[in-house]
Each structure stands twice: as C-alpha cells, then as structure tokens.
Amino acid sequence: MIDEKTLEIIVREVLTNLTSDKGTQNQQKTASSSLPKLDPKRDYPLAKNKPELAKSITGKTINEITLQAVREGKVLPDDLKISPETLLAQAEIAEAAGRKQLANNFRRAAELTKVPDKRILEIYNALRPYRSTKEELLAIADELDNAYGAKVCAAFVREAAEVYERRGRLKGME
C-alpha cells in the first residue's frame, strides 16, 4: 500500500515531469496556474467555471471544440482525450469533497493518459488472474515507470505481483 504522503510526492513529481516533458513555456504556465487549491463550490464544474482547465491531451480547451471546427476537420480524435492536468484538477476537487479514493483513481488515470489505448488494454489483460508471471508483471511496472512516468501505477502493478504470488494467482499456478 502507498501511503498518502508518498502518493502526494509522486503526484507532484509526475506533474513536474509532464510539464517539463512538453517543455513549452505556455504549458508550464497552465500547469502552475492550476496549483492554487481548487474549491468544489466555486470551481466545479470545470467546463463552466474553469474552462481553461478543461482541456485535451493536445492542449485544446473545451470551448475550442465546436461543430464548425469539427466540420472543417480541425478536431482530431486525440483532441477529445482528457489531459493529465484536467484529471489532476478533478482529483483535487474529489479530495476537497472528501473522496480520497476517487481522487487517487484520477491520479492513476492522469498517469495513464500517456499510455496508448492498445497498450492499456494489454496491461489490463496481463493483470487478470493466471495471465502473467511475476517477472512479466514487474516488467510492466518498469515500463510504466520508465516509458510513461506512471509511478503510482507502477507501484500498483508491483503490489499486484506480490499479492498474486502470495495467493497463487500467477501464470502457471492455476
């Protein structure tokens, strides 16, 4: 289990990684402007009250996506994928509303925004019982960690590997 403090540190690290990965000053500004605490009463729903925080992984905000833009072919499928920053903002709102576990789910989700659709499905299937050896699960954890900076998810998969070993749910144990 990951305690709250470690999780917070990891999330901050990830947030920094995400913004420095993209590098542009503009995006860094957006990320840091989301740092002041969000207040569910004032800021939720984001689409209405903080539309600048409701944006896609490609950086398009919700108000930029119009029927006109779709018709002109200016909106691509990736423009409808949620950004990690938006998920972290929703995590803050969930936390402020007293929902820690939901917030942590959004934080894991923020990490997974970088993982391609196909790979997400493969990892899910690998986590099903009797599908993977311990080594295979640990390799997935390393991949999440190194290729995607998904530290919380990586720790979660490592934990699964331990539990599956203890309970006899690894490949070949059925």
Added chain:
Amino acid sequence: MRSKRFEVLAKRPVNQDGIIAEWPEVGLIAVNSPNDPKPSIKIENGKIVEMDGKKREEFDMIEQFIADYAINIEMAEKAMGMDSLEIARMLVDINVPREEIVKIVSGLTPAKVVEVVNHLNVVEIMMAIQKMRAKKRPGSQAHVTNLRDNPVLIAADAAEAALRGFDELETTVGITRYAPFNALALLVGSQTGRGGVLTQDALEESFELTIGMRGFTSYAETISVYGTEQVFVDGDDTPWSKAFLASAYASRGLKMRFTSGTGSECQMGFAEGKSMLYLEARCVMIAKGAGVQGLQNGSISCIGVPGAVPGGIRAVAAENLITMMEDLEVASGNDQTFSHSDIRRTARTLLLMLPGTDLIFSGYSAVPNYDNMFAGSNFDAEDFDDYLMLQRDLMVEGGVSPVTEDEVIAVRNKAARALQSVFKKLNLPPITDEEVEAATYAHGSKDMPPRDVNADLKAATELMEKGLTGLDVVKALAESGFTDVAENVLNMLKQRIAGDYLQTSAVLDKDFNIDSAVNNSNDYKGPGTGFRLSKERWERIKNVPQALKPEDLA
C-alpha cells in the same frame, strides 16, 4: 381431497416463483450466517494487521485490498469502537447530517457495516436511503435492447426513453459483433430524444473499453466485482485488475461504476458459507477502495437468489444503502425479472423508488419484455403508465415523465431518420424508408422488417477496423442536416475532456449542465429539506395525458 381455496392459491403467479429455505453452508442466507465474521480491527504502524477476526498474513486478496485501500485508518479505531446500534440510530436521526455518517463509515470494516444495517427494519432502511443517497435529485436508467439487435429500433427506442426522462441508457447485444452498431444507434437515438443522456453498451470488459475510447459510449457499468476471492478469479479478474481498469476508463474521460450484487457468490458456488449481505459489503468496499465513483448493486442478475430466501428483498435494499453509506453513487438494480407476481415486483421497487436513489432502476426496460436482452427487467415498457401512476398517486419523483403519443411518434421518427443518414454517410448497410416507418410506430422487434444480418455484422466489424470514431458520427449528422443532434453528440464527446461527469453521481441535463454529488449533494435533514418535488415538476408528473379534465366533462 384438495381444498378449492388452496387450488386457487396454487395457481396464483406468486406460486410460480422459486423460493427456498435458508441453507447457510452454501450461502443461501440473506443476513447473519453463523459463519459471518465478527467485527474487529487492529492497527499497527499505520497498517491494518487484523480485520474482522482475521490476521493480515491470512488475508485473501479482497481482504488485503479492503484493508489497504477502502478503510480510512485515521477514523478506524474510533469508528470501530462505536456501538453499532448507535450508528444505526444516527442513520435515521434527522439531526445527524449525512457527512458525519460518511465519515464514521469510512473507518468501518465490512462485518461492522453489516452489523450496523442489520439493526434497521425495512422502513428505517428507506429513511436512511433518503438521507444517505449521494446526489440530491433521484433519477433513473433504462435498458434499450432488442432480440434482433435491430439498430433502427434501438435508435427509436433510445429517443423515446430519453424523452421519457431517463438520465442514462444501457444497451447490450444478442450477437457480440453487433456491438458497435448498438452503441452507435443508442448514441444517435438518445441525443435525438434529449441531449445529455449518458449511454453505455454492456460487453466483455476490454471490448467495452474499446468502444468507449472510440466515443460511441460515454460510460460503463458492467465491471463486475465479487465478494469471495474464488468467485472473483472465476470472473477472470482481481481487485487489482479491476482497479486498473477503473483508472483506464478515467484516463479517457469515461464515467464508470462497478457492478456487484447479493447472491452472485452463492450462484457461482463459492460463498464460503457467508451471508449474502456480508459478501456484498465486501464488494461495496472493493469499489470504494478502487476509487470508482459508484456501484450498480441490488443483486442485479442474481436477484432470483436473495429473492428466494427469507428477508432477501430487505437485504437487497440494505446493500444499496451500504453503497450510499460508503459515499458512492448507486444504480439500485430493480432490473432483472425476479417474480411472476406483480405485487412482489412492485413492493421490491417501492423500497428504492419512495426514498429515491441516484438511479432507481439500472435499468427500467424501455422495451417490451421479449426484447430485453438483460433477461428482462422488473418493470418493462408495458408498465410505463402504471409507473407514472405510482409517481402521481404517491407524489414521488421516480425519474420518468408523462409523454404524449404525438411527441413520442415524432421523436422516434426523427431518431430513425438521423440514424438512416449516419448509415448512409458512413457507407453502412442502408436503412430503408420502410424500416424508418416501422421503427416510428413499433412496440418491439416483432414489428420490424428483417435486416441483412450478415451485411450488418460485416460492416460493424469494418467500422471498428477502419477506426471510425464519435467525430465521424458528428460530421455525418451535421452534413445530413441533423445539426441539433450533431451538436448534442459533440457535447457528449466534449464531456470527456472536462471530466466533470467523472465525479460522484454525475449526470447531465438537456443543456449539458452537470448534476452531481459535488454541486448538488443530498442535504436531507428531515421535513422541509433535501429533495422536494418542485411546483413545475409536480405539474409535469400529475398531468398524465389520460386524466379527465373538467373541460372534458363539461
């Protein structure tokens, strides 16, 4: 010689129901199995080392997951030290706010939370539901399916269900390969009936996520969890794989909830001799620990099992209550058919309909019973007017609105034509004018002309292979002149980048405003507080078209 009285009784519908005496060894017991553990907790160095009489080294996967993710350690010792009866009384005390109970429950183990609700009689369970539901306004969900997976009919039925006021629509398939068409038809139909209705297509987990990623659905709920490790594994998952799946959905901006229900472990043969409600409390806490915003429970597809044992239907309401106490959205079942008796099925639904839940049905069959591909529902399309009368008689919000025949015909026709245009633009097998006409006036799939199933299945597979997405649907609608429907479908797609509807109990109104437990939380504190029927809403509910008016009689 037989008693004529008993002969008459033997022929009553209720006597076609299978009922059974308690049999704790196999888990055929609603509550209080002699094998249920006694509540306990021991914490060392910020870690739970003993829970409900079991040491950490002996924890199965579920127990480890609950201990490490679902229980709030800071509250645990205090909450576990409280008298269960005292907590039970707080649940029905109007002077104790919902938030205070949620805080206490966050520190309870599964055995303890069950001990608390076991103190409540069925009226007290309803009182507690009225207060503990996360969102202020109750709503409902409908099933839209048909025996032949006819997409034109799905679109028309979805439009009608949306017009009738359902917040969410769920479809599934007869033939799996039809799945993309069913999802597409449900999307177009729902957004024709009313913008903002959420839609899902119940499928195998990976495929369901794929359809969601493509933008053909906006949420998912058939992500099953179970209360014993063996049944969980037989269901081909673990708490870790399901929690990962939960994050995967959120990572694409898709709303989701888990599904569980009393009786599933018993039905799948590994209840470990535990009571149905105890095992279900574990499921609720797995959902809580995984961080999903909600849970569909209320026995669901196993309702025949609790429905057959003493106190079973009370336990089913209690499992919905536990979900609310854990601060999760609840889609409270009332779905699969469980009784031949109209009296029993109505009584079962009133337990949730009267106090109100986030989604009273999950779902109400908006199609005839023979077209319901979820093995029927407790209420069907044939029961629409009965249900509306229950709302009107009892002055209760049941999440459904009266409609006129004219407006239903109009909206069904528009949805069928909208789908016809989308099929044309996307080069899918044509929808004929004859099919549009039939779907406009149909009651069920028996009223529809047959389609070329092989051509449909081939095209549905190609649609996935070609990588078409929700955006292609928006374009097709806009280019065919269905601008309002195109706007609505696009607005549904935009929800996924805002993420607002990922929060607890979130649904959308016709103007795409969010209504959730965050901005509209349940503040019930007795008479005069919480959800009340507004004057406008009561006007709507009471004015069923068939009511005689003074001017009709003059």
